[in-house]
Amino acid sequence: MIPQDALSHFENALYLPMLIKILEKDLLTIEETQLKFKRPYAKMIDQAINKAQSELKKSNIYLGRNNMKLIKFSSNKEFTEFIFSGIRFEERKKYSSGELKSRTEEIMSEYLSKFEI
Numbered sequence: 001m002i003p004q005d006a007l008s009h010f011e012n013a014l015y016l017p018m019l020i021k022i023l024e025k026d027l028l029t030i031e032e033t034q035l036k037f038k039r040p041y042a043k044m045i046d047q048a049i050n051k052a053q054s055e056l057k058k059s060n061i062y063l064g065r066n067n068m069k070l071i072k073f074s075s076n077k078e079f080t081e082f083i084f085s086g087i088r089f090e091e092r093k094k095y096s097s098g099e100l101k102s103r104t105e106e107i108m109s110e111y112l113s114k115f116e117i
Contacts, residue, residue, distance in 0.1 A: 010084050012059035013070040016052050018104045023049045048111040
């Protein structure tokens with residue numbers, strides 16, 4: 001069984017790379033659009049990216065120091081399976097594409113709401 005204190009780090013390792021990738025694409029989209037005032041949007045997204053990168057780094061350090069790994073095992077259009085691995089445990093979890101998308105969107109909302117324009 002995955003230790004309770006490690007679960008949030010595994011979730012960060014799973015969702016934050018997706019969030020960062022999405023935000024980086026959104027930032028490029030904003031820069032290419034005809035918005036009159038791009039800077040406030042870009043600043044908010046940039047702050048969210050920096051925060052997500054910082055938290056991902058902390059989680060990766062935690063997982064590394066505790067000999068834990070998140071491994072993407074298999075993937076298709078409908079499901080992605082991950083292995084949560086540590087010295088005393090190994091669990092496989094299967095996530096639907098919809099579940100990954102909706103949770104990433106929730107996390108994005110949390111990150112974007114933390115910053116002021």
